Every structure is written in structure tokens, then in C-alpha cells.
Amino acid sequence: MNPPSRVLALDLGKKRIGLAISDGLGITAQGLPTLQRRNKRVDLAALAALIRERAVTQILMGNPLHMSGTAGRQSEWAREFADALEKHTGIPVKMWDERLTTVEASRVLRQSGIGIEKRAAAVDQLSAVILLQSYLDSAQSQTGDRP
Secondary structure, three states: OOOOOOEEEEEOOOOOOEEEEEEOOOEEEEEEEEEEOOOOOHHHHHHHEEEEEHOEEEEEEEEOOOOOOOHHHHHHHHHHHHHHHHHHHHOOEEEHHHHHHHHHHHHHHHHHHOHHHHHHHHHHHHHHHHHHHEEEEEHHHHOOOOO
């Protein structure tokens, strides 16, 4: 019997990192508390601890591409962080197109009637959930299997 395979999704920002994790079957995404950024060393250590605690086997990093699909400075910055995280943890990091996840998360939260203060805190987490769920759905539809 194989142990559960969990995917951790990161919505990387300058001040916060939105987090979401898959269930053990790779079907659904659940939000985790948002990580307040400090510095790269502290952030990597906090993520490594979470990865060990949750038995994560794969990391999914949002790739902030331009609407045209081309990579810009933000995408390069995310890739650099992903490379550092992979080196620090030994867990593979996959980049995943995150275009419009923040827009979709903001729309959902606005429609829910949540106040602006709470909305700002929740948007990073919901963005990570949307990112991860799109990846899980894509993996399921392409192969019929889980990631």
C-alpha cells in the first residue's frame, strides 16, 4: 500500500505566501494558513517544516506569466524561489500557470460579502487553493489518474 501523496501549492508574493494542500488522493485542495514572509532563509525553513509535517511529495508553485503567456521578471523571481526551495527540501517543484487566480479569488471573496480587511488576508490562501485545484483537475482529466 502506497502512502498518501500530497501536493503543496504556493502562491508566492512579496509579503505573503498563500498555501494549499491536496488530500491524500490528489482530488481536492484545502487552504492552509498564509505564511507571512520574513526573509528567504526563514521562509524556506518554515516551508521545509510544513513539508515534513504534512508528508508532501510534490510542490506546485504559481508561475505569474504575462497575459500573453510570456515570462517576465515576476516569473523569473518565482522560478528562483522554486529552485531554492527544491534544493533546500529535495522535493520537486513544478511551475504552474497562475494567470487570473488572484483575480478569481478576489471575485469570489467580493461576492461572498467578506469585508475588505478579511478579504485581503484570505485572497492569498484562496489563490493557492484555486491554483492547486486547477492542477489536480488537469492531471485527472489528462490521465484519469491523480498527480
